[in-house]
Amino acid sequence: MRFVEKTAESDTLERGIDAVPESDAIYLEWYSNHEENLAGYVISRSIFEDRNFVEIARIKKITEFELPDTTFIDQVDSLNILDRYYYYIEAIDDFDQLGEPSDVVSYKLVPKPILGSPRNVITQTSPDFTWDFDESFVPNAFVFRLLKRNNQKYFYYFTKLSLLRDDYAPHQQWTGDELTLPTPLPSGTYRWRIDPIGAEENQGAESIWLDFTIQ
Structure with missing residues (x-):
């Protein structure tokens, strides 16, 4: 086995x-x-x-x-x-x-981050992404994942492993440019997630998926 x-x-x-x-x-x-x-x-x-x-x-x-x-x-x-x-x-x-x-x-496992925005319906094509890490755990890095819906199914649009800033705080706000996300985003429905990664091997979490639609 x-x-x-x-x-x-x-x-x-x-x-x-x-x-x-x-x-x-x-x-x-x-x-x-x-x-x-x-x-x-x-x-x-x-x-x-x-x-x-x-x-x-x-x-x-x-x-x-x-x-x-x-x-x-x-x-x-x-x-x-x-x-x-x-x-x-x-x-x-x-x-x-x-x-x-x-x-x-x-x-x-480590505590899941709580996603903030974007969510629901927005008009911005280059939105900032905000979330909060739990105060009990400081991650070593995180993975940003973005899916886009096409014909009722979601497909990977972008994924990126990023180190945290030197001025770390639990509340995080990242622009598309900081995430190296190709912007502006075309209209459509998206789903995103943040996966914190610990310093130890096989240590991390995955946030829930959060949807937003660009009109």
């Missing part, structure tokens, strides 16, 4: 262990096992890297028309912000026999 390798923070195709925008949760992704007697997968978690792992989920083998069996979102109430969690996965067969455990991966 093997977890999918985590992609770079600014990649538009996000793979591997990560935060999620919908909630304070950790996303896990692994490569499928193709053994004929595979029944599913067992996921174990600990707050320690090498001991005290506890089974937290069993994912049954995929069958036609069901959800994929190689991803899992860990969002139980006991998941605490700023604690690092370690995971491994094992295949399990029809006789409840476990295979060799995977490598151990880990992630530490």
Whole structure:
């Protein structure tokens, strides 16, 4: 068994262990096992890297028309912000026999930023983007993500990894030029997000998506 390798923070195709925008949760992704007697997968978690792992989920083998069996979102109430969690996965067969455990991966969630503007309907084609980081955590950098809607679907329009200014404050206001965003933006509906990145490996969060429309 093997977890999918985590992609770079600014990649538009996000793979591997990560935060999620919908909630304070950790996303896990692994490569499928193709053994004929595979029944599913067992996921174990600990707050320690090498001991005290506890089974937290069993994912049954995929069958036609069901959800994929190689991803899992860990969002139980006991998941605490700023604690690092370690995971491994094992295949399990029809006789409840476990295979060799995977490598151990880990992630530490940080508080989500709160997005301010732009939102709703605006007329500016070069808007400033504002948000607030939580006062309990100072990120090392952040990823700005912008999607544009086309035929009822959203597609990546721009993404950028940026370091924070020297005069850091929780409230952030960035112009399109500071984000190196191509402006003016054409009319249409957009969706944006801020992903703070910590100084440690696999440490971060993803804000909720916020929509705005340029008339």
